[in-house]
Amino acid sequence: MGLKTPLYDTHVDQGAKIVDFGGWDMPLHYGSQIEEHHAVRRDAGMFDVSHMAIVDLTGGRAREFLQFLLANDVGRLKSLGKALYSCMLLPSGGVLDDLIVYFMAETWYRLVVNAGTRDKDLAWIRRHAADFSVGVAHREELAMIAIQGPNARQKSASLLSPPQQAAVLELKPFFGAAFGSWFVARTGYTGEDGFEIMIPATDAADAWNRLRAAGVKPAGLGARDTLRLEAGMNLYGNDMDENHHPLESGLAWTVAFEPAAREFIGRKALEIVRRGGRFELVGLLLEERGVLRSHQKVIASGALLGDGEVTSGTFSPTLNRSIALARVPKHPNSTVQVEIRGKLHAARVVKPPFVRHGKPMIEI
Amino acid sequence: MSSNIPTDLQYTKSHEWVRRMNDGAVEVGITDHAQSALGDLVFVEVPDVGRALRAGEACAVVESVKAASDVYSPVGGKVTAGNPALASQPELLNHDPYGAGWLFRLEMNVSADSSGLMSAGAYEKFLADESK
Numbered sequence: 001m002g003l004k005t006p007l008y009d010t011h012v013d014q015g016a017k018i019v020d021f022g023g024w025d026m027p028l029h030y031g032s033q034i035e036e037h038h039a040v041r042r043d044a045g046m047f048d049v050s051h052m053a054i055v056d057l058t059g060g061r062a063r064e065f066l067q068f069l070l071a072n073d074v075g076r077l078k079s080l081g082k083a084l085y086s087c088m089l090l091p092s093g094g095v096l097d098d099l100i101v102y103f104m105a106e107t108w109y110r111l112v113v114n115a116g117t118r119d120k121d122l123a124w125i126r127r128h129a130a131d132f133s134v135g136v137a138h139r140e141e142l143a144m145i146a147i148q149g150p151n152a153r154q155k156s157a158s159l160l161s162p163p164q165q166a167a168v169l170e171l172k173p174f175f176g177a178a179f180g181s182w183f184v185a186r187t188g189y190t191g192e193d194g195f196e197i198m199i200p201a202t203d204a205a206d207a208w209n210r211l212r213a214a215g216v217k218p219a220g221l222g223a224r225d226t227l228r229l230e231a232g233m234n235l236y237g238n239d240m241d242e243n244h245h246p247l248e249s250g251l252a253w254t255v256a257f258e259p260a261a262r263e264f265i266g267r268k269a270l271e272i273v274r275r276g277g278r279f280e281l282v283g284l285l286l287e288e289r290g291v292l293r294s295h296q297k298v299i300a301s302g303a304l305l306g307d308g309e310v311t312s313g314t315f316s317p318t319l320n321r322s323i324a325l326a327r328v329p330k331h332p333n334s335t336v337q338v339e340i341r342g343k344l345h346a347a348r349v350v351k352p353p354f355v356r357h358g359k360p361m362i363e364i
Numbered sequence: 365m366s367s368n369i370p371t372d373l374q375y376t377k378s379h380e381w382v383r384r385m386n387d388g389a390v391e392v393g394i395t396d397h398a399q400s401a402l403g404d405l406v407f408v409e410v411p412d413v414g415r416a417l418r419a420g421e422a423c424a425v426v427e428s429v430k431a432a433s434d435v436y437s438p439v440g441g442k443v444t445a446g447n448p449a450l451a452s453q454p455e456l457l458n459h460d461p462y463g464a465g466w467l468f469r470l471e472m473n474v475s476a477d478s479s480g481l482m483s484a485g486a487y488e489k490f491l492a493d494e495s496k
Contacts, residue, residue, distance in 0.1 A: 034404045291407050291427045315406040
């Protein structure tokens with residue numbers, strides 16, 4: 001028996017195939033993973049992401065604390081409601097977790113961290129927060145639903161009153177706002193427009209069913225994985241982990257080295273590897289039939305440092321081809337070989353994302 | 365979850381089905397239970413014609429969006445055909461696992477032992493026990 005979100009019974013009633021995900025009983029799909037994927041690319045789908053942990057940080061030194069805790073700089077959060085994606089690093093530079101931080105109020109920031117890393121994250125955050133007299137509250141009483149797709153915002157606005165609808169539809173990308181006990185943010189993990197809503201657990205089933213009635217299709221973790229991979233977004237534990245730093249995980253853009261005076265955890269280690277990094281995370285498009293999978297060996301001729309490895313691979317329902325993220329030694333070639341069941345197959349090195357806003361971003 | 369188990373076929377514990385053809389050859393596929401458990405199939409690799417297979421040998425691969433799974437030859441024999449439609453339409457395995465989604469055909473070895481195959485009733489009981 002795993003942990004259950006407030007929507008567990010709703011998923012079972014609606015025909016979900018339930019699987020274990022990091023100790024949680026979560027929906028994998030409700031019939032067809034591929035149909036759910038297409039619903040998000042073409043219309044609107046929703047995911048129960050209540051297993052992720054919502055952590056509120058409060059106190060006069062909350063900003064200062066986050067500037068120490070996170071590799072990205074919350075100093076970039078100029079306006080209330082703005083969100084920022086960041087890694088939380090170990091002193092070694094390895095990635096403890098990736099997260100989103102929302103600027104809720106001058107003395108209040110909200111983090112959303114991964115489910116599988118929740119306990120170690122909370123222990124780490126609490127340990128360091130004490131030095132800054134920052135309060136750490138794990139908001140277990142909140143549920144979270146991600147509504148994603150070109151029609152997601154319009155369809156989910158119906159959950160709110162007319163004046164609230166107008167306000168929520170005016171939210172810019174990567175901004176959120178509170179509506180009573182609800183928090184609605186224009187963020188996601190699919191490469192499509194949409195909202196992530198954080199609401200009291202007691203409201204969750206009703207909201208889910210009203211969204212469904214508005215034509216938002218329930219989608220499981222299976223589609224969530226193919227959507228995020230098409231969007232070129234990393235998955236913690238696959239594409240980044242404690243043994244790899246962000247610069248070899250496609251996340252250099254999330255590390256704020258400026259201002260140079262900002263001391264954040266992991267900075268010293270990253271300064272050392274900053275110029276001489278030997279591996280990089282790239283996108284791969286399989287040129288032949290077959291499916292790329294994590295841990296397959298990637299052979300890059302011309303590389304001096306041995307082989308690379310697929311970190312996430314799947315079949316792309318949008319491109320009808322197999323795609324992957326892979327950590328490979330830096331090399332000059334535009335193709336590599338991937339070993340699948342003992343045979344080598346050609347793959348093209350591409351720059352993610354593969355798909356954005358419903359459109360292929362690479363040539364097939 | 366109930367699944368479709370035709371009574372005119374035989375079954376293995378690894379969820380393949382076997383159909384006896386009029387010419388003495390056998391046709392092999394995966395069961396409705398197997399396709400349902402795997403989810404949407406996106407890639408199928410069938411054995412080459414002429415390949416000699418031992419009973420229980422991994423000889424085909426079916427990949428869903430999520431994972432790759434081996435298919436084992438239910439009996440010993442020589443491959444006489446692989447289903448050519450699956451290269452472009454792997455979803456046939458989901459939609460019609462006992463028909464258009466067949467995987468390969470075998471000419472059984474003269475000495476082939478098929479006594480380990482299960483009847484539909486035995487396979488149904490096996491599934492029920494497996495899900496306990």
